[in-house]
Amino acid sequence: MAADLTRMRQMKDRAAIAGVGASAQGTFPDSDPYTLAIQAFRNALDDCGLNRTDIDGLIVQGPGNVSFVRMGEMLGIDPIVGANFDVGGLATGPLMQYAAMLVATGMCETVALLYGNASRTEGRKFGGDTTVSPGREYSSAFYYYGLTSPGAASAFQARMHFDSYGSTSAQLAAVPIAQRKHAILNPQAIKKEPLTVEKHQASKFICEPLHVYDYCLINDGGVAVIVTTPERARDLKKKPVYVTGMGRQDTYRGSSIPNATLWRDTMPKAAEMAYGMSGLTCADIDALMVYDSFSINIWFSLENFDFCKVGEAGDFTQNGRIELGGALPVNTHGGHLSESYMQGWLHQVEAVRQLRGECGPRQVKDCEIVQYICRGNLAATMIYRN
Amino acid sequence: MTEYRKPLPVVTPLERPFWDYARRHELRMQRCTACSRYRYPVSPVCANCDSDGYEWAQVSGRGRILSWVVFHRCYFPSFADEIPYNVAMIALDEGPVMVSNVLAPNDSLRGSMPVEVVFEDATPEISIPKFRPIDA
Numbered sequence: 001m002a003a004d005l006t007r008m009r010q011m012k013d014r015a016a017i018a019g020v021g022a023s024a025q026g027t028f029p030d031s032d033p034y035t036l037a038i039q040a041f042r043n044a045l046d047d048c049g050l051n052r053t054d055i056d057g058l059i060v061q062g063p064g065n066v067s068f069v070r071m072g073e074m075l076g077i078d079p080i081v082g083a084n085f086d087v088g089g090l091a092t093g094p095l096m097q098y099a100a101m102l103v104a105t106g107m108c109e110t111v112a113l114l115y116g117n118a119s120r121t122e123g124r125k126f127g128g129d130t131t132v133s134p135g136r137e138y139s140s141a142f143y144y145y146g147l148t149s150p151g152a153a154s155a156f157q158a159r160m161h162f163d164s165y166g167s168t169s170a171q172l173a174a175v176p177i178a179q180r181k182h183a184i185l186n187p188q189a190i191k192k193e194p195l196t197v198e199k200h201q202a203s204k205f206i207c208e209p210l211h212v213y214d215y216c217l218i219n220d221g222g223v224a225v226i227v228t229t230p231e232r233a234r235d236l237k238k239k240p241v242y243v244t245g246m247g248r249q250d251t252y253r254g255s256s257i258p259n260a261t262l263w264r265d266t267m268p269k270a271a272e273m274a275y276g277m278s279g280l281t282c283a284d285i286d287a288l289m290v291y292d293s294f295s296i297n298i299w300f301s302l303e304n305f306d307f308c309k310v311g312e313a314g315d316f317t318q319n320g321r322i323e324l325g326g327a328l329p330v331n332t333h334g335g336h337l338s339e340s341y342m343q344g345w346l347h348q349v350e351a352v353r354q355l356r357g358e359c360g361p362r363q364v365k366d367c368e369i370v371q372y373i374c375r376g377n378l379a380a381t382m383i384y385r386n
Numbered sequence: 387m388t389e390y391r392k393p394l395p396v397v398t399p400l401e402r403p404f405w406d407y408a409r410r411h412e413l414r415m416q417r418c419t420a421c422s423r424y425r426y427p428v429s430p431v432c433a434n435c436d437s438d439g440y441e442w443a444q445v446s447g448r449g450r451i452l453s454w455v456v457f458h459r460c461y462f463p464s465f466a467d468e469i470p471y472n473v474a475m476i477a478l479d480e481g482p483v484m485v486s487n488v489l490a491p492n493d494s495l496r497g498s499m500p501v502e503v504v505f506e507d508a509t510p511e512i513s514i515p516k517f518r519p520i521d522a
Binding site for chain 1: 427471475487
């Protein structure tokens with residue numbers, strides 16, 4: 001089984017991101033996911049010059065039960081298609097793909113993707129549930145052993161990487177350190193105190209061997225992305241950003257326990273699909289956005305997408321290579337570790353802003369191709385170009 | 387027995403025999419009567435050969451630590467007294483990978499460490515399989 005790349009290539013550059021927007025990011029005790037998403041949506045409409053009545057596809061996402069029907073009711077629109085996908089942050093890449101498909105097939109002309117997250121205000125801990133959630137990226141089946149939280153699954157995998165390849169937690173610190181440097185240059189970012197290896201190593205563990213700085217933030221905020229046809233996008237306020245490649249590969253076998261293969265058999269298939277569709281390779285990528293619920297995800301993404309050899313991400317990420325000015329800048333906005341925890345949606349926004357040249361002091365020079373990768377049991381990738 | 391406060395498994399009809407055997411301190415798993423492959427966690431159908439038939443076969447209860455973590459954050463209030471506690475992935479000699487706690491100091495755990503099952507009687511109905519180190 002493999003995707004039909006000939007047919008996928010017909011979809012290349014057949015959908016474009018016209019507008020992006022974010023609400024303020026932080027702690028907003030009087031707000032809720034709908035309000036935050038709608039604030040972001042208004043900013044995205046302003047960004048491209050569209051009106052909300054132009055929206056004929058409405059995709060809504062957020063931790064907890066954020067309803068696309070209720071959102072449409074609040075906005076006073078009856079789109080052709082509405083949807084969400086209740087798999088947490090694993091949904092972001094797939095939903096971007098569904099939006100591109102809706103537009104490329106002609107079923108919709110303009111799809112709005114709205115994301116609202118009030119996890120800080122709601123006191124969400126991302127752990128401690130005793131209900132089993134099949135299909136999620138982590139085990140919820142073994143809570144009676146005290147096993148819980150997506151972070152624990154990543155901690156198991158980090159230990160496997162350390163044990164198998166001799167990599168270390170001090171090497172892994174290069175990921176949060178790079179992203180903190182980027183966040184310092186990003187006005188939207190929440191965490192700005194400089195980070196060092198010593199500070200990382202001395203910090204408390206959440207689920208050992210991962211330290212607190214290896215974990216994403218938990219905060220409130222909203223994000224919106226507007227996808228439309230290339231023809232429509234070219235008539236709008238900002239330069240279009242084209243969806244030029246996309247890939248996906250799921251892993252269901254063994255999904256009740258943390259994935260012990262580090263997705264070696266499955267993630268490369270998502271890479272093959274996206275590079276096959278786009279005609280690009282990882283050597284063409286000017287900036288990389290990686291879903292970073294935990295720092296170790298960057299290593300698995302780099303290795304399984306062939307940016308470096310299996311087992312070598314520890315060495316690969318040293319000496320500033322993944323920092324701005326390095327050979328492969330990763331998460332130039334600061335990512336979930338330092339900017340804001342919007343479950344991959346601000347990664348799409350940063351890709352667009354980099355490709356438009358809007359990033360000021362954190363702008364990647366001559367940025368023409370940006371890739372998004374999310375590892376996991378629903379591995380997904382997007383390749384964007386300007 | 388003091389009152390058991392930690393979360394207990396919710397036992398589905400398919401898992402009932404697993405827990406009935408566990409109460410007798412026997413570790414048994416579904417084994418396909420067509421291709422001999424183990425099914426764990428439980429399933430009504432063999433993921434390897436699509437057969438329905440299975441038996442509850444006793445396994446050795448021996449295996450090796452594949453990976454382990456130590457919880458320093460308390461997500462379940464009932465585990466508060468045990469922080470920091472370990473959770474390990476254990477590859478049984480027969481193949482299936484279990485999640486469990488290893489009854490040993492956290493800093494003594496190592497990858498590939500040999501372990502064997504022991505049962506913790508949580509309630510009169512539920513005994514939970516756990517593991518302890520053994521000599522190789």
